[in-house]
Amino acid sequence: MSKSCIRVLADPVQIKECKESLNQLDEQLELATQIFNLSGNAARLKILFLLHKEGEMCPCDLSDILDISVGGVSQHLRKLKDGKLVKDKKVGQTVFYSLVDENIQVIKPVLNSLFANYKEPVS
Numbered sequence: 001m002s003k004s005c006i007r008v009l010a011d012p013v014q015i016k017e018c019k020e021s022l023n024q025l026d027e028q029l030e031l032a033t034q035i036f037n038l039s040g041n042a043a044r045l046k047i048l049f050l051l052h053k054e055g056e057m058c059p060c061d062l063s064d065i066l067d068i069s070v071g072g073v074s075q076h077l078r079k080l081k082d083g084k085l086v087k088d089k090k091v092g093q094t095v096f097y098s099l100v101d102e103n104i105q106v107i108k109p110v111l112n113s114l115f116a117n118y119k120e121p122v123s
Contacts, residue, residue: 032106038083039107043068044076048099051086052111053118056098 022029039045046066050057059077063070077097080086084103088095104111 031103034083035085035104035106038080038085039110041076043072044080045110047073047076047080047097048085048104048107049111049114051097051099052104052108053115056089056096058094058096062097 039048043066047062050062050065059070059073062068062073062077066073068076077086077088081088081097084100086097087100088097090096
């Protein structure tokens with residue numbers, strides 16, 4: 001059975017208002033799309049979760065945790081940094097990454113949900 005749209009009567013007011021709504025939110029929608037595209041990769045979402053949980057981490061620690069080469073982690077961090085989701089700071093020869101809180105607001109509910117389901121390991 002084919003499910004196609006057979007519109008009897010268009011609502012031009014609704015169509016116009018919806019177009020205006022999207023135009024008004026154009027920048028925010030573009031930013032949200034960029035954030036979801038970046039965080040849609042499993043490794044990058046894991047990095048964002050770990051940074052959310054720990055505050056800041058270096059690529060070597062992320063590499064050990066994720067079983068990804070330091071180079072691979074660095075590539076993910078570069079994409080997240082270019083997307084303004086993470087920032088870095090150098091302490092001596094070590095670079096630490098942390099979240100850019102104001103730029104991750106759109107996925108913060110996802111990170112909070114993951115964190116809420118997280119249970120501390122028993123030592």
